[in-house]
Amino acid sequence: MxxxxxxxxxxxxxxxxxxxxxxxxxxxxxxxxxxxxxxxxxxxxxxxxxxxxxxxxxxxxxxxxxxxxxxxxxxxxxxxxxxxxxxxxxRAINGTEEPVYSYGKLVGTRTKYNDGLLMFMLRNRAPARFTGGRARALNAADKTTLNRLKKEWRAEWEHERFLLDQEEEQETLKSIDRFIDTMRQNRRANMSPRARAAYDEAARIEKEDGINWMAEDEDWDEDEGVIGGGAVALLPAASGDESAVEEPEVGPRVRSLKDEGW
Structure with missing residues (x-):
């Protein structure tokens, strides 16, 4: 029942x-x-x-x-x-109104009846009278309708699954960002005062010039405040005399905070 x-x-x-x-x-x-x-x-x-x-x-x-x-x-x-x-x-009983055109002009309407829809409604709303109270087999029209509905339900389910995956992905990315921010804060807190000052200055330059001085794969030297073994100068020259650094025979020029007058 x-x-x-x-x-x-x-x-x-x-x-x-x-x-x-x-x-x-x-x-x-x-x-x-x-x-x-x-x-x-x-x-x-x-x-x-x-x-x-x-x-x-x-x-x-x-x-x-x-x-x-x-x-x-x-x-x-x-x-x-x-x-x-x-x-x-x-619609099954009264039909639907359809426009009638002649040479591209609307000349009237006609009522279209759908006998297949009528029989479908009768078999499902009054099965005791039109199917003998027994479960009836699906005909070709019913199978077509069922296949169409299955495709629609599948598409709806996949769309919901996609939204859920997107939500989970965004939450995962946010969690990773929070973890990276925590690591940066801890690393800065453990720096010496001189290295911390250099780190903050590099961050300021990065913000103003849009240059990524502190890429994730770079390694800060907390004693000298330089990146990747000193291959890049982080700070602009301070006031005072600059000490010239001899160019090495091989490899890039190496600068340290001493060269910048710190």
């Missing part, structure tokens, strides 16, 4: 939000979305009614504290499906 179709929406506790945004899913928006879902039977149409993206609705449904929201969502779909069935039955 089938469950009795739902006719009213249950009250539910909206999914809690950390922040209040003008374009967020506030409790009022969540309730309006569920109401629209019951009226349309379509997630996309319901999201459009409340000026939100359907992707946001799917993400909200996966929230750990969205149990009541998911139940209300399902109840709304049940109510929406009843309305869709009523519309399908109305």
């Amino acid at each position: 089938q469950d009795k179709p739902k006719t009213t929406l249950p009250t539910f506790t909206p999914v809690p939000r950390l922040k209040t945004r003008h374009n967020g899913w506030s409790p009022e928006v969540q309730r309006a979305f569920v109401e629209a879902l019951a009226e349309t039977g379509s997630v996309t149409s319901a999201a459009r009614r409340v000026n939100r993206a359907p992707e946001g609705a799917y993400l909200l449904r996966r929230h750990p504290e969205a149990e009541e929201f998911r139940q209300a969502w399902q109840a709304a779909l049940d109510i929406g499906m009843q309305k869709i069935e009523d519309v399908a039955m109305d």
